[in-house]
Amino acid sequence: MVSEFAAGATVKPGLFGAAMLVMALFVLSQTPARAEADSKTGATADTEFSQQLGELKKSFADVGRTIDESAKSNDTIQNPEQGRKSIEELRDQVSTLLNAVADNGEISKLGAKALSLADEKLKSLDRETRYKPEEKQYLVNRWRELKTATEAAIRELDGARKDFSELLRSLQTSEDYIGELMQIREHEKALQVIHQLSEGIRDASVKLKKLLGAIQPPGV
Amino acid sequence: MRPMARPIAAAALLALGACEMGGSTGYVELKTVPVAARMPALFLDADKVDAKAGVTVLRQPVGTARLQADIGEGKVLLCHVVVKKNRITTVTISPLERPPRCQCERTGNDSKACIG
Numbered sequence: 151m152v153s154e155f156a157a158g159a160t161v162k163p164g165l166f167g168a169a170m171l172v173m174a175l176f177v178l179s180q181t182p183a184r185a186e187a188d189s190k191t192g193a194t195a196d197t198e199f200s201q202q203l204g205e206l207k208k209s210f211a212d213v214g215r216t217i218d219e220s221a222k223s224n225d226t227i228q229n230p231e232q233g234r235k236s237i238e239e240l241r242d243q244v245s246t247l248l249n250a251v252a253d254n255g256e257i258s259k260l261g262a263k264a265l266s267l268a269d270e271k272l273k274s275l276d277r278e279t280r281y282k283p284e285e286k287q288y289l290v291n292r293w294r295e296l297k298t299a300t301e302a303a304i305r306e307l308d309g310a311r312k313d314f315s316e317l318l319r320s321l322q323t324s325e326d327y328i329g330e331l332m333q334i335r336e337h338e339k340a341l342q343v344i345h346q347l348s349e350g351i352r353d354a355s356v357k358l359k360k361l362l363g364a365i366q367p368p369g370v
Numbered sequence: 371m372r373p374m375a376r377p378i379a380a381a382a383l384l385a386l387g388a389c390e391m392g393g394s395t396g397y398v399e400l401k402t403v404p405v406a407a408r409m410p411a412l413f414l415d416a417d418k419v420d421a422k423a424g425v426t427v428l429r430q431p432v433g434t435a436r437l438q439a440d441i442g443e444g445k446v447l448l449c450h451v452v453v454k455k456n457r458i459t460t461v462t463i464s465p466l467e468r469p470p471r472c473q474c475e476r477t478g479n480d481s482k483a484c485i486g
Binding site: 249252315322 | 395397399417419420422425426427428429456457458460486
């Protein structure tokens with residue numbers, strides 16, 4: 151498809167030169183602005199990480215309530231098909247949680263950025279000669295505290311990722327097993343699997359509540 | 371037909387982009403065994419994976435992704451990873467083997483495809 155575009159394109163040399171000049175001017179005009187924006191991004195990485203963690207806690211609390219309700223309604227399910235539907239809905243909720251803490255998700259990237267910012271700051275403060283020793287020490291201490299808090303938050307997120315992955319896998323495996331049981335018309339056995347799952351869901355809900363208590367946005 | 375090819379192709383690309391933007395998400399869990407082994411650079415489709423020692427969980431659009439490793443002689447296809455909506459596909463990679471090999475929890479008809 152790309153080669154067809156290329157083959158079909160005819161560009162006049164004069165026009166091409168003008169276009170290149172405009173492009174070069176545009177790139178040059180953007181460079182200082184981009185550099186400024188990049189430095190601003192670096193400087194706010196820790197603040198942004200804290201804000202995102204705060205928002206994450208709020209959204210996780212909402213999902214936690216839905217999971218609690220699912221565990222309650224799961225106990226009363228009398229029909230395997232209804233149970234499968236309920237597990238599918240739960241997978242959707244757990245997916246929301248995992249999406250937020252995935253390694254290639256926004257929060258994980260911000261966490262890594264905030265940590266590298268703290269490292270860079272500590273290195274640059276080490277070379278700093280403008281401030282009085284006590285002023286320099288104060289800044290170093292504050293950045294060390296921020297770094298420790300960021301590392302702790304990242305550890306909590308790592309733990310959450312592990313828990314949510316396990317829960318998602320357990321839900322999908324149970325759902326597949328229930329599907330297999332239904333194929334051989336073992337409806338009673340399928341119901342047993344659904345009811346046993348409630349315990350796992352409650353356990354996940356407890357873990358989620360612990361996580362909500364443990365996550366502390368750095369610098370707050 | 372030919373003059374119409376470009377607008378149609380552009381429309382198809384736009385539609386594809388829109389599908390991906392609003393598309394569903396699944397997850398890929400990459401496990402490294404042994405944990406301490408040095409992992410070559412991994413790529414899931416075009417994206418380089420920042421694989422951690424042990425376990426890395428990545429969100430990925432629903433569909434089939436190519437897991438590749440750069441072992442110094444260019445990228446080598448390790449396996450296809452089938453990603454389903456709100457499901458997790460686990461792939462264990464042993465970097466000690468040359469090229470690294472995928473071990474799937476569940477494979478499809480194609481033994482080089484891990485499914486979730």
